[in-house]
Amino acid sequence: MSGTQAPLVFITGASSGIGQALAARYYRAGYRLALSARRTSEIEAWALEQGIDRGRLQIYGADVAQVDSIVAAGQSCIARQGLPDVVIANAGISVGMDTAQRDDLGVMAQTFAINNLGLAATFHPFVAPMRERGGGRLVGIGSVAAIRGLPGHGAYCASKAGVVSFCESLRCELRASGVKVVTVCPGYVDTPLTQGNRYGMPFLLQPSEFAERAYRVIEAGRSYRVIPWQMGVVAKVLRLLPDTLYDRAVQGRGRKKRRGEQ
Template sequence: MPNHLHPPDTQAPLDLPLVFITGASSGIGQALAWRYHRAGWRLALVARRVDEVKSWASARKISADSYQIYSADVADTDSIIAAGQACMSRQGLPDVVIANAGISIGVDTAERADLDVMARIYATNNLGMAATFHPFINAMVQRGSGRLVGMGSVAGIRGLPGHGAYCASKAAVISYCESLRGELRGSGVRVVTICPGYVDTPLTRQNRYPMPFLMRPEDFAERAFQVIASGASYRVIPWQMGVAAGLLRTLPNAWFDRLLQGRPRKHRQGQDSQP
């Protein structure tokens, strides 16, 4: 899949820090882009829906010389690697790389079609994250600095009925980032794992179950920005959700299963949004 760069040739000063964000066309990715822009950073924004990012940047009156858009699909390994390489060629080596792109679809393992959905979720949420980081690691190690940020989820802490693929993918994100953190220990490159609770985005608005401590994307982005700057290795946002998830983690399986009995499931692909 070819990568298209927008806009051409104009650049902000290279001494300004640079953040590379996937999934920048909506939700958390867009909110993070805006927070970093407000802090004076240059933006490298990755999305499949390039026109939506362009419209958003124009509506926000973001100067054309302060950002570049890279058209890529993180589920296509060569596509996202090419976007990272193009970013380094056009804008330089990022200071922060945020692997934010992800999808969430309910699955039923008894349905053959849902096995293909599971494969797509893993390709996006897991392999897509590794492929996002891949182009930058050696250069960051050589420089001796950088932040690689993996977007996990509290859904990765315990499995939820009907949500097996997403929960499993986010559990894998948490373990993968922990492994990568150990591999890069002492190199100057920090790996940061952020696990959002419920954030009001297109990904969550069709959920048909309670979403405690629901956050606005802007509020989440502010807290995530501070966590990334601090270099913390792992953080659940908001902290209340971290406490709740920790308590759920300690529940015996029988109690946990009973607690979730009758809970509405995540929508499967093509399923009507109404309960």
């Protein structure tokens, strides 16, 4: 299909990493692309390098940490390209924190602003029209880190646990409407978000492999999935461990780098 007949996907955080890989996968599937990021020049460069048909691409500059900014991008998408079939709230940050450090409370506030409020604001313009249409998919990108807290990851783990709970609430709200809410929780994916981590990253996936698996989950309308599945098994085992055993298991584990750390 071409033009306005082709399905449409709206993706935030599309300038790099998982967002960019998802954009490439959906483009190969014949979708039109509505890509949003602060760094629009990086999307432009990627589109040129990939030979993306500009008739199937619109770029929206937006900061998900600013509610009015990302809501306006969603509204502009509807006005220019129509109501998307799939909306993927992918934009997110991961920064280490130490609660004893005053500046790191600001890191936590920014993390929640992007990873949680930004996700809800991304969905906001599309919920009512999708409900009226009787269909669509709203996709929240969580993390396996949502399942148990990790040392030095207080802001990130809490925010991603919030993503999982928020998407579950929204899924229940929209269940009778025909709108699917999908929660995808990546394990470790080789992106700028994970590069430089000071600990082992089992079952590490390349962004393209993650995007392929996530695409299949989203298209099937699954409610929740950890990718890769092996990481989901590990996470469930860790969730079942008594706190004393879990605390001992993560003692001495490398902490996520704080802002400004080399």
